[in-house]
Amino acid sequence: MSNSDSQPTRSLNITEALREQLLQGEFPPHARLQEIALAERMGVSRTPIRGALSVLARDGLLEYAPNRGYTVRHFSLDDILSAFRVRAVLEGLGCRLLAEQGLADDTEQRLQQALHRGEQLLQEAQLQQGQFDEWRDMNKAFHLAILLATHNDLLVRFAKISRNIPIVFNGSFKWYTLKDFHRSQDHHEVIYSALKNRQPERADFMMQEHILQAAEILRRNYPG
Template identity: 35%
Template sequence: MSLQPTQHPISAPLERKALAVELTDMLREIILEGELSPGEKVPEKALTERFGVSRTPLREAMKVLAAEGLIDLVPNRGAFIASQTEEELSDLFPVLASLEGLAGELAAAAASEAQIAEIRRLTQALRTSHEEADRPTYFAINQAIHAAILEASGNECLRRTHALVAYRIQRARYQANLTQRRWTEAVSEHERIAEALVARDAGGLGQLMKAHMLNKLHSIIAG
């Protein structure tokens, strides 16, 4: 698959740490949007030319993404875009669903009115991005909503545990919304989640969050 010209050129000069973070974000976006396919070798030379960087910061970024489960580093062969089996996803999604369900239950009790208002605003923006068929914006807002609910739960241990699992399946979560039917269903699910949060319905919100994540799994497996 050929790489397209970047829309996010790296500004210079940047300190090494800032460069690595920016480069990691851009490489992650390329993978999540499907510009590089599962099993494809990471084209290091093309990427260094595209981003105007040396191989050193690029390889630092690849190590970060390898830890997130997006890249496989194979000794003496190079880096490859990670593939995920149905079995692996079937193991990971129920764990993430349970964590999100717990986050919903806690957030219903702990969320401030300001946090609830922000999640409602994000949900409205999610609907708009769907109506405009803006999938990258939709995904970013989707992630922001889930992050906001985790934040509202007030449980730092839960947030960190969730992040460890979420990183490993974020490409699958992104691609789960490719079909129009699933995309529309997901928006409606988010709206019901926001309604349950406003009502501070802990049990209902927990179940909605869990079901939302399991529905993503079903849509991925269904293909």
């Protein structure tokens, strides 16, 4: 039997559940997360809660003060733009590395699949009606495929963490115009082309441009 991963523990489940809630913005910034309250809410004891809080703080979603507990971190617009800038160079590096080492078959397939799905979505009428869940999934798949193909653990970890920001997490797609979606699709195609033709510089640059444009859209629309 493939027991490569065993039963997930309560602590792990709680961690992911809480993370999801934080990313969906269900807790207001600076709110205290008290262990007993959470334990009752989630139906477990304090022990797994403490584990979850510790991890989420390490991931930057919570702030911690010894003997004083955890609070929901507030992300200013600057914080978010800073994170985008970091993510841009990281994923840019991912593209560069992948263009240097060449595309494996399965990676190429995954990328093509994402491109194809993007085309489809652009032709359907859904995007204008605020149904961008599929677009978000497609986008995620495209970016993740590149990162994973580099086999650079640290890069993957950092890139994932740098996306763990409330509001931003689901993408800022709700603010995208149809033109923005088309441009985004174009970027993906250029990036794919650069990867396939082994053009590290071009792939890196285009990915950075791609991510920084997303940041710009967010900056223009961010409340406050």
